[in-house]
Amino acid sequence: MKVKALVSFAGAVTMAPGEVRDIKEKVIYEDLLSAGYVEKVETKKKVTEDESK
Template sequence: MTVKATTNFSGTVSMAKGEERELPAGPVLNDLLSCGYIVPVDKEEKSETKRGNKRKD
């Protein structure tokens, strides 16, 4: 699952706020999601941002 860090954290997985990364399913992913340290990245949003076509309404 592609996720984005909501804050800086360090442990089994370390990420900086705003960093996006692919994490495998499992207990670490579940723990980070339940703590709110990471959020899933919408695949459509990610591809639009990469192309620079994100709408600014």
């Protein structure tokens, strides 16, 4: 899941405020989300020519 750090923190993952990173370990990003250290970053899906029809 792509997340953006709201505060600086260190541990299994270390990030600074404003840093965006993809965290693949579900347990880690869920813990960071619940602690309020990160927020989810919405990724835009690229629309292919076939999907736009």
